Amino acid sequence: MKLPFIVARAFKLQNSILARYLMRNVLVLLSAVFIVIGLVVFGNQLVLVVKESLKEGIPVADLLPLVGFNMIRDVVLILSLSLLLAIILSVSKLYKDSEAIVMNSLGLGDKHFMMFIQPLVIFIFIFVLLLTTVVVPWSKQQKGLIIARSENASEFSFIKEGEFQEFKNGDIIFYASKVSDTDNAKEQNMEEIFIYTLVNNEPVITLAKQAQKYTNLNTNSVYLRLKNGTRYHGFPSDKNKKILKFKLYDLQIIDGEVQKAINTVTKVESKSTSELLFSNKLTEIAEFQWRTSQPLSILIxxxxxxxxGKTSPRSGKNLGVLVGVVAFIVYNNVLLIAKSALERGESSPIVGLWWVHLTMLLLIFIFYSIRHRKFTQFV
Structure with missing residues (x-):
């Protein structure tokens, strides 16, 4: 009577040890792969953000937050790929070292390996779900605020001394021979000012000896206060040119209403998941399904x-990794295509992105059947 109980207990303990062994290998490889891929991706992100900040004049103070927000956005895909590769390499190692053959002889096969790693997979699933539904939308909202603020306000906050600069896509040509900052971060003093603008398709040239950038605290509008200058409506050679001399002239750079609008980001990607949950708009339904699809793909x-990862000792060492990478790329690209189709109204919300997951599960089932016929000697 005691023998079956002892055998069952020993088998349960054996399973527990094997489960911890396999999960530890997956965790170690997951960390290593994540670090390698992360260094490459995040390094490229840093270079691109620095290059873009120099081009667009984004403040240095906003540089690190932008890099951080991009990293948060990319963590989901990097973690998904790293987990897939870690599982492939860990299971493959068991077969290469003939450990899996011994396990198979004890009645442990693919189903057991899947169960062994489930605690780690479920933990990552919950972590990714938290990222896609809460953290990533928040990071995109914060990134949108920084970019919007930079595009609307920082152009004139970082005027280079002694250089002609283009603003507003070339609509404004600005030159200042001398630029000095003040104690107030929202103010700048300039000397020998040249401004070229188009007003109703008519060129307007403004010359001033001094200028000061300031913000009206009541309206939140940003102005250039020009002092002791002249405005030319039309080129000096034009017969119908108008000349206006002034002692003080306030040129509005940014309307206060625009500044207020910056604080309200309406992009779908930055909306909270709770807002998308009961939405009837196709773009918002597609975004919601995309956010839930990413953690769901972790399980699949x-x-x-x-x-x-299940290989024979004679098969290629990196074949499973190569197929895994290709499958990962195709899987995510098809999800993006399905998302775009849903946004354009070319597919039903009921079908949405779910057909991609169902197709992937069907292919895995077919692959499972094929693999088990091929490796019946191991099971």
């Missing part, structure tokens, strides 16, 4: 990883 890819 974990199953695929176990199957791709």
């Amino acid at each position: 890819l974990s199953v695929l990883g176990v199957l791709l």
